[in-house]
Amino acid sequence: MKLGEGVEAAIHCAATLASVEGNSTMPGAALAESFGLSPSYLLKHLNMLTAERILESVPGPAGGYRLARPAERITLLDIVLAIEGREPAFRCGEIRRNGPVKLDASAYVKLCGINAAMLKAERAYRAALAETRLSDIVADYQAEGDPRSIAASCAFVARHQRPQKSASTKQV
Amino acid sequence: MKLGEGVEAAIHCAATLASVEGNSTMPGAALAESFGLSPSYLLKHLNMLTAERILESVPGPAGGYRLARPAERITLLDIVLAIEGREPAFRCGEIRRNGPVKLDASAYVKLCGINAAMLKAERAYRAALAETRLSDIVADYQAEGDPRSIAASCAFVARHQRPQKSASTKQV
DNA sequence: CCTATTGCAGATAAAAACTATCCACGATAA
DNA sequence: TTATCGTGGATAGTTTTTATCTGCAATAGG
Numbered sequence: 426m427k428l429g430e431g432v433e434a435a436i437h438c439a440a441t442l443a444s445v446e447g448n449s450t451m452p453g454a455a456l457a458e459s460f461g462l463s464p465s466y467l468l469k470h471l472n473m474l475t476a477e478r479i480l481e482s483v484p485g486p487a488g489g490y491r492l493a494r495p496a497e498r499i500t501l502l503d504i505v506l507a508i509e510g511r512e513p514a515f516r517c518g519e520i521r522r523n524g525p526v527k528l529d530a531s532a533y534v535k536l537c538g539i540n541a542a543m544l545k546a547e548r549a550y551r552a553a554l555a556e557t558r559l560s561d562i563v564a565d566y567q568a569e570g571d572p573r574s575i576a577a578s579c580a581f582v583a584r585h586q587r588p589q590k591s592a593s594t595k596q597v
Numbered sequence: 598m599k600l601g602e603g604v605e606a607a608i609h610c611a612a613t614l615a616s617v618e619g620n621s622t623m624p625g626a627a628l629a630e631s632f633g634l635s636p637s638y639l640l641k642h643l644n645m646l647t648a649e650r651i652l653e654s655v656p657g658p659a660g661g662y663r664l665a666r667p668a669e670r671i672t673l674l675d676i677v678l679a680i681e682g683r684e685p686a687f688r689c690g691e692i693r694r695n696g697p698v699k700l701d702a703s704a705y706v707k708l709c710g711i712n713a714a715m716l717k718a719e720r721a722y723r724a725a726l727a728e729t730r731l732s733d734i735v736a737d738y739q740a741e742g743d744p745r746s747i748a749a750s751c752a753f754v755a756r757h758q759r760p761q762k763s764a765s766t767k768q769v
Numbered sequence: 770c771c772t773a774t775t776g777c778a779g780a781t782a783a784a785a786a787c788t789a790t791c792c793a794c795g796a797t798a799a
Numbered sequence: 800t801t802a803t804c805g806t807g808g809a810t811a812g813t814t815t816t817t818a819t820c821t822g823c824a825a826t827a828g829g
Contacts, residue, residue, distance in 0.1 A: 484796045574693075659774080661776085
């Protein structure tokens, strides 16, 4: 069981974007620089977040990314599912049917008990992720992070965020 | 986030071994046949279970595998950790330190909040897995499984299990 | 003692997933 | 018009997973 590195990048970027003011944006290149990540590859992950309506993107100069909704309404589960996909970690291959004794499909109408137990555990995992909002992450960092780190982050955001003309309201 | 197929195989095999009588064993080849799996590859997984003291192996003819302790004291977490390893799914790369602004290591003594939240979720996952014992899986199957399937399983176990001479008590 | 069966370790390799880079394209602010 | 930015596709290197095979050690039964 393993999560891709993109999850870490995506959460950090989303947390950074939570600090940009109003409807301002921040370029993907700045986010990559902020965490020492490969810009080309990070864009792929930011794209997934955009596709899942977690981020919004603005093209052109002065463009970039911003949160598609307030950080209070974005959970870690939203981000993890956007990056890793919605499939459960345990995918039952129904190997109970593959044995030498072939039974009718009607013998397997009930969900495999092993699958049920694994899915139950994953529901607990996702529930815990859904309990943590992006705003919690940011608030915790602002409250307990090292002052030097916070100052550096604020300076970085102030330097790279770009105000937008159009309204921040999103039409779908 | 993805679990290897070996987890499914390992749990099914462990559940099957829970049905062998006393200190009898069942060969790995029989277990592979029972679920239509590649024998060579399944042995790798059974070996991991043996290394983690979940199974015991007996060499020689009439040898094979058996549970190292009662099914009541084997949880799904034991098996998942044996196959997938003990590392958490989310591995913090500390990318917060990789930005253009280099700070002293003392600025990062506190655990990254994102890491903390992800680890908390994984604890919930593992707690749910630890709640399910192998005996629960077997009991549920015996109670609610299809009668034809249960009969086939029992016949298969009866055909392939092999009684042992030595005592089942294990000395470490 | 001999043989057949079984688990074990290592080498090997095919397949899939993950990570990473590059380029052509459309959008747009200045 | 130009420079900046996001988008999508193509490509490729690396790692992980899955799978197979071979030789070796252990041992039950004759």
